[in-house]
Amino acid sequence: MATVLSVSGSPSVSSRTAKLLRHLDERLVAQGHRVTPLDVRTIPAEALLGADFEHPAVVEATELFARADGVVIGTPVYKAAYSGVLKALLDLLPQYALTGKTVLPLVTGGSTAHVLALDYALRPVLNSMGAAHIVQGWFTLDKDITTGEDGGVTLAPGTAEALAQVVDQFSAALGRTPLLAAAG
Template sequence: MATVLSVSGSPSPTSRTGRLLRELDARLTGQGHEVIPLDVRTIPAEALLHADFRHPAIVEATALFERADGVVVGTPVYKAAYSGLLKSLLDLLPQYALAGKTVLPLATGGSHAHVLAIDYALRPVLASMGPAHITPGWFTLDKDITVGDDGTVTVAPGSAEALAQVTDQFSAALGGRTTLLAATG
């Protein structure tokens, strides 16, 4: 099927955003996609902060975006916008790094007050990068994501159902894209 780059813009190694993305990665893998996780926090800070386009980690991240058929972008919401860490990476990618790709935007946050962050902060930046399609995204409240002592992630039923739906829509859009590419290739 398709190659999916799953990008976590959270600065925390134990973030709900990252854990939620890994759950969605498993769903996409189960649907036959190859999923490559990318935690932006693992890219050296000096490469991001000094805009070092030639740093090996930036070159590698750029290559991962280029290789992907689809990109899932997950971020915690801070101050009604996506994370600065994610912004740092997006700023270093080529202008049209998402050209021809299908994109699924996701966000997590502590309050319903941030629910529009996907549409008013993240989606315009992603759209400026030339994707073929941005599928409907989803905002999940932090309180709807619990992590057990063993690391097991549980998502509240309403959110879990909505996440499954947007993930399946993304997967279906990828299926159509890879079929189209095979026909024209």
């Protein structure tokens, strides 16, 4: 199946966004995809903020994007947009780093007032980077993501069903990407 890069754009160690992504990664693996997680917060700040294109962590992240067939990008909403650490990474990638790739954008936030960040902040950037297909994304309220003592994630019932459907649509689109690229 496809190789998927699962990117968490949260700066927080205890991030619900990252936990949600790792939970969704399991579904993609169960569907036969190879998933590589990338937590942007693990890239040294001096490399991100200093625009150090040659830093080994930035080079490695760039290579992960290049090897991926599909990319899941998750971010918390800060100031009605995606996170600054995610922006810093995207700025360091080649202009068309998403060319030929299927992309699933996911956003988490504390209020439905931030739901438009998905379509008005994140999606345009992903589109400008050449994504072949940006599937329907999803906004999830923080309160709908619960972490158990064992580290496992539980999603509110409606959220779990909606995210399963979105991930399944992404997975199906990954299977069609080579056909789209061959036709182009």
